[in-house]
Amino acid sequence: MKMVKKYAGVMLCAAVSLSLAACGPQESSSEKTSSKGSELVVWEDKEKSIGIKDAVAEFEKEHDIKVKVVEKPYAQQIEDLRMDGPAGTGPDVLTMPGDQIGTAVTEGLIKELNVEKDVQSLYTDASIQSQMVDQKLYGLPKAVETTVLFYNKDLISEDELPQTLEEWYDYSKKTADGSKFGFLALFDQIYYAQSVMGGYGGYIFGKDKDGNDDPSDLGINNEGAVKGAELIQKFYQDGLFPAGIVGEQGINVLESLFTEGKAAAIISGPWNVEAFSKAGIDYGITKLPKLENGKNMSSFIGVKSYNVSAFSKYAELAQELAVFLANEKNSKKRYEQTKEVPAVQSLASDTAIMKSEAARAVTEQSRFSEQTPNIPEMNEIWTPADSALQTIATGKADPKKALDQAAETAKGQMKAKHSGT
Numbered sequence: 300m301k302m303v304k305k306y307a308g309v310m311l312c313a314a315v316s317l318s319l320a321a322c323g324p325q326e327s328s329s330e331k332t333s334s335k336g337s338e339l340v341v342w343e344d345k346e347k348s349i350g351i352k353d354a355v356a357e358f359e360k361e362h363d364i365k366v367k368v369v370e371k372p373y374a375q376q377i378e379d380l381r382m383d384g385p386a387g388t389g390p391d392v393l394t395m396p397g398d399q400i401g402t403a404v405t406e407g408l409i410k411e412l413n414v415e416k417d418v419q420s421l422y423t424d425a426s427i428q429s430q431m432v433d434q435k436l437y438g439l440p441k442a443v444e445t446t447v448l449f450y451n452k453d454l455i456s457e458d459e460l461p462q463t464l465e466e467w468y469d470y471s472k473k474t475a476d477g478s479k480f481g482f483l484a485l486f487d488q489i490y491y492a493q494s495v496m497g498g499y500g501g502y503i504f505g506k507d508k509d510g511n512d513d514p515s516d517l518g519i520n521n522e523g524a525v526k527g528a529e530l531i532q533k534f535y536q537d538g539l540f541p542a543g544i545v546g547e548q549g550i551n552v553l554e555s556l557f558t559e560g561k562a563a564a565i566i567s568g569p570w571n572v573e574a575f576s577k578a579g580i581d582y583g584i585t586k587l588p589k590l591e592n593g594k595n596m597s598s599f600i601g602v603k604s605y606n607v608s609a610f611s612k613y614a615e616l617a618q619e620l621a622v623f624l625a626n627e628k629n630s631k632k633r634y635e636q637t638k639e640v641p642a643v644q645s646l647a648s649d650t651a652i653m654k655s656e657a658a659r660a661v662t663e664q665s666r667f668s669e670q671t672p673n674i675p676e677m678n679e680i681w682t683p684a685d686s687a688l689q690t691i692a693t694g695k696a697d698p699k700k701a702l703d704q705a706a707e708t709a710k711g712q713m714k715a716k717h718s719g720t
């Protein structure tokens with residue numbers, strides 16, 4: 300999860316044929332000889348291997364090799380790679396969230412990809428940028444996601460939906476009674492709270508002259524971030540959010556209230572589409588609301604990618620497989636099976652995909668979204684920021700003081716753990 304910007308149609312070599320000979324580097328003659336009849340291992344996300352079943356079979360036939368697909372939670376795969384890679388039991392291709400790329404590169408866990416610019420141009424700007432470190436490419440995006448608004452049509456119609464977060468506050472004041480609620484969100488976590496704080500001008504990292512994240516410029520406690528946090532605190536202080544929504548079990552409480560018909564609307568993501576459908580909720584999905592300053596609530600873009608393990612014995616063939624799995628045709632097939640919004644630019648206007656309300660909402664919200672920072676220093680932001688937001692939510696701290704403390708803690712951790720910051 301911590302784990303979706305402009306979409307324009309550009310299709311080049313991937314649409315010509317399914318052979319990627321012209322789209323990426325080839326194996327050396329020695330690797331071709333040694334890899335024939337061998338096995339590549341792909342770590343795919345949980346319950347998502349169905350999306351690449353046909354592509355894997357085609358690749359196996361074309362290259363006379365076996366491809367073993369193993370499902371693992373995608374956010375945890377880098378942890379397993381640290382152990383399994385050096386031991387020789389890891390994957391050749393794995394799945395990762397974009398915000399882990401910088402850490403994986405720093406630790407030497409994934410390989411730089413030698414992929415032509417025309418292949419890179421197939422993907423949305425934000426998704427391909429999530430795979431770049433120091434202007435070098437380390438993965439190919441396969442899916443994008445961002446938070447959106449789910450609403451229960453039995454409790455509130457599309458025509459009745461408040462258009463701003465402040466209007467949702469007013470709606471919740473009228474409807475929340477301690478057992479039923481209006482609008483709910485996990486605002487005690489920076490992943491969700493940044494939607495408000497960012498809309499008022501807060502940010503995680505500033506940018507250097509080259510447009511890269513600058514860890515020396517921290518914006519989690521600037522004036523805009525504090526203003527956003529003050530609005531967030533009102534929802535908790537005025538009893539519009541239940542106490543159980545704060546902390547480790549908060550996500551379970553939020554989702555349960557929605558599936559039980561006790562919350563009119565929640566902020567969640569496309570990862571819950573299937574679960575909410577199975578729960579029998581007649582729900583709608585739309586972009587996040589605006590703020591009183593006229594700006595739309597922002598959100599983090601999450602990108603899932605295919606990356607090549609630095610420990611792969613067949614790195615060039617593994618890269619070719621990654622390119623193949625992420626091309627236009629196979630990205631569309633994967634969407635049809637998994638409903639995860641593809642990162643290929645041309646598919647953003649594909650009528651079959653845009654029939655999906657979730658895909659349309661993700662696409663629209665992406666216009667107001669920001670890339671989740673993928674530099675290693677981001678690892679020092681999550682915990683201090685979440686801790687500060689929890690004290691804000693529970694009324695134990697003033698928003699400014701809490702965010703100032705979070706910034707101080709994050710800076711200290713960055714200085715201790717990351718040289719040159």
